[in-house]
Amino acid sequence: MQIKLKVWRQKGPRDTGRFEEYVVPDANPHMSFLELLDVLNEQLIMEGKDPVEFDHDCREGICGSCGVVVDGVAHGPQQRTACCQLHMRHYKDGDSIVVEPWRASAFPIIRDLVVDRSAFDRIIGAGGYVSVSTGAAPDANAIPIPKVVVDEAFDYAACIGCGACVAACPNASASLFTAAKISHLALLPQGQAERAQRVVNMVDQMEAEGFGDCSNHAECEAVCPKGISIKGIATMRREYIKATLSQ
Amino acid sequence: MLKKLFGSPVGKKLVTGITGLGLVGFVLLHMVGNLALFSGDQAYNEYSEFLTGMGPLFYLVEAGLLAFFVFHIVTGIKIAIGKRRARPVGYDRYQSAGAPSRQTAASRSMIVTGMILLVFTVFHLISFKFGPGGPGNDDVAYLVAYDGGEPIRNMALLVRERFASPLYAFGYTAVMLLLILHLRHGVWSALQSLGAMKPSISGLVYTVGGLLGAGTGIGFLFVPMALYFNLI
Numbered sequence: 402m403q404i405k406l407k408v409w410r411q412k413g414p415r416d417t418g419r420f421e422e423y424v425v426p427d428a429n430p431h432m433s434f435l436e437l438l439d440v441l442n443e444q445l446i447m448e449g450k451d452p453v454e455f456d457h458d459c460r461e462g463i464c465g466s467c468g469v470v471v472d473g474v475a476h477g478p479q480q481r482t483a484c485c486q487l488h489m490r491h492y493k494d495g496d497s498i499v500v501e502p503w504r505a506s507a508f509p510i511i512r513d514l515v516v517d518r519s520a521f522d523r524i525i526g527a528g529g530y531v532s533v534s535t536g537a538a539p540d541a542n543a544i545p546i547p548k549v550v551v552d553e554a555f556d557y558a559a560c561i562g563c564g565a566c567v568a569a570c571p572n573a574s575a576s577l578f579t580a581a582k583i584s585h586l587a588l589l590p591q592g593q594a595e596r597a598q599r600v601v602n603m604v605d606q607m608e609a610e611g612f613g614d615c616s617n618h619a620e621c622e623a624v625c626p627k628g629i630s631i632k633g634i635a636t637m638r639r640e641y642i643k644a645t646l647s648q
Numbered sequence: 649m650l651k652k653l654f655g656s657p658v659g660k661k662l663v664t665g666i667t668g669l670g671l672v673g674f675v676l677l678h679m680v681g682n683l684a685l686f687s688g689d690q691a692y693n694e695y696s697e698f699l700t701g702m703g704p705l706f707y708l709v710e711a712g713l714l715a716f717f718v719f720h721i722v723t724g725i726k727i728a729i730g731k732r733r734a735r736p737v738g739y740d741r742y743q744s745a746g747a748p749s750r751q752t753a754a755s756r757s758m759i760v761t762g763m764i765l766l767v768f769t770v771f772h773l774i775s776f777k778f779g780p781g782g783p784g785n786d787d788v789a790y791l792v793a794y795d796g797g798e799p800i801r802n803m804a805l806l807v808r809e810r811f812a813s814p815l816y817a818f819g820y821t822a823v824m825l826l827l828i829l830h831l832r833h834g835v836w837s838a839l840q841s842l843g844a845m846k847p848s849i850s851g852l853v854y855t856v857g858g859l860l861g862a863g864t865g866i867g868f869l870f871v872p873m874a875l876y877f878n879l880i
Binding site: 407409420470472473474475478480499501504505506507569571572573574576601604605607608611612613614615616617618619620622623624630631632634635637638641642645646648 | 652653656657658660661662726727730731733734735736737738739740741742743744745746747748749750751755756758833836837840841842846847850
């Protein structure tokens with residue numbers, strides 16, 4: 402199948418960037434979207450041109466490294482799927498696809514489709530961990546936690562930090578990412594000691610990184626490859642209000 | 649502590665949510681009050697007189713409303729500015745991924761519908777509250793006395809005169825349609841902002857929010873339409 406691609410090309414952070422159009426004449430419907438980009442890059446290398454830079458690692462939807470905006474939707478048209486697991490069988494021969502990097506001032510473009518997501522690391526660094534001693538692995542199993550609570554905490558822990566929530570948000574807000582970690586740890590006994598300080602520090606860091614404010618569009622939940630619910634954002638708000646009032 | 653609570657990303661939504669819900673309560677009461685005209689001019693004028701006659705309590709409510717408006721608008725503008733700062737370069741192509749997204753024309757145009765509602769509110773206060781017969785604008789032609797009592801403001805006369813004009817009747821209608829749009833996203837969003845949402849009732853709250861918005865907006869249309877088409 403023939404696929405036309407309109408891809409954002411940018412040589413570096415200071416380059417203004419532009420779209421370039423390519424044709425992949427013999428794409429295979431079994432290919433993933435990233436494999437389509439691999440084929441395009443082989444083509445470009447053969448032509449003596451620079452290949453398109455894009456982030457990727459596991460290619461099985463669990464690492465959160467990949468992520469581009471495909472035809473205006475973060476990770477592309479298939480919900481609960483990172484773009485590494487989007488397959489070309491969802492497209493028809495002759496289709497045109499627009500590929501853009503995540504767009505947010507907190508995610509500066511490094512090159513082509515690769516953005517710097519270290520702002521997420523700094524939000525986690527501000528409190529998205531447990532630093533008090535909670536014992537070794539056997540101790541974790543010795544603390545009984547109701548199954549429903551564990552399941553809910555796990556749903557939040559499933560966040561792979563890909564940044565699609567920011568990319569899709571009309572305000573470029575990082576609320577879903579930040580809320581997922583806050584909600585995950587607030588549910589577990591190990592997270593209690595630093596619970597109040599965590600939410601205040603992480604929300605402050607999120608603001609300092611230059612992400613926008615949430616407007617409750619819920620677009621983040623729709624593009625999240627792990628389907629993390631905006632209920633977490635409501636939890637983050639309650640946690641923040643309680644923590645601020647008790648300070 | 650208060651600065652942190654209300655100035656943070658969470659706090660901004662808290663402010664817009666609380667003031668927004670307060671303003672929803674106000675427009676709902678205002679809409680129901682307007683319908684008094686269907687009980688006749690006397691009932692309408694006496695209702696108006698009852699409100700203004702409450703004295704200090706009335707001024708207190710007015711001051712509270714003004715404060716709610718100011719906080720709601722200032723925070724809304726801050727969020728809109730922050731949005732442009734957070735994404736200076738937009739996408740070539742952008743679309744919603746569909747449900748469970750609640751992104752609609754209503755949610756994306758809150759700042760625009762909000763600004764139009766602000767301009768409308770100022771104009772609306774000038775034409776009615778501070779219009780002929782109102783504070784600082786005594787006009788005996790707009791006073792009426794019932795059953796030999798003290799003369800009171802003939803609000804019904806003013807409303808009838810204004811809505812005889814197609815500009816008023818249809819301009820008002822157009823703005824009320826924008827109010828419906830604003831409340832479509834606003835009511836649901838306010839409850840989510842206050843952390844009051846469970847996924848199991850999210851759909852229900854979204855639907856009720858839409859119905860409440862539509863009901864309020866449509867309720868406001870009865871008076872101007874009935875007057876313009878000489879039905880009452």
